[in-house]
Amino acid sequence: MKIVVFDNLEEISKEAFKLVFEQIKKKKNTSLGLATGSSPIGLYKLMIEAYRKNKLDFSEVSTYNLDEYIGVPKENKNSYWYFMNENLFHHINIKEENCHIPNANSSNILEECLNYDKMIEEIGGVDIQILGIGRNGHIGFNEPGSSFKSKTWIVDLKRETIEDNARFFKNKSLVPTKAITMGISTIMSAKKIILLAYGEKKQEAIRKMTYGEITEKVPASVLQMHNNVTILVDKEAAKLIE
């Protein structure tokens, strides 16, 4: 596990971009596992900028998002489908059919989970998986207590996750309580993992993920067992490990 500490999120985003840039230059048909939330937005802005400056071509790139809320229609501005279109897909030359997000509106969600996992298995795991981390140590929406063996599945969100997500909704009662998420073993099948985190709120989660016990109580601690993980954090988030 490589840990790099930066002054701020802007510097984190630049470093994450550098790694994604090098990967796509090396392999045009790179597969990227993507996250939503505030941590990767700066990275997505740099990917858009590189495309606009003709420095990156996404025509052969494919993407696989970590998760999607259940009970939020695709077109709703709080869906992760909407988020990805707004923050990335609509601004680069990626093919629509190459952008994969779990379909939480499927009439058969269990089958959707199986198929989503199968798709990722068939490509042998994504080349790079971008991750954020929840205050409670979740990765994707794998909350504390999730099995390290889990594959794409349906999860109940924990109170702290619902509270953190409430900032995007008009009122707390509208925040979804269920989601589809890539499982922990699905995430671990990535060839390389880059986790981005910033701010004081993440201090405890970063400490437990990096130097704590490897336990299902802290889902991100599983990353200690992956052989190619880079953690990009700011000074605030790294305070308990410096």
Ligand code: F6R
């Ligand atoms: C998002 C996801 C979550 C977030 C995490 C951090 O697709 O799977 O695990 O990465 O909750 O969110 P932010 O970046 O908003 O702090």
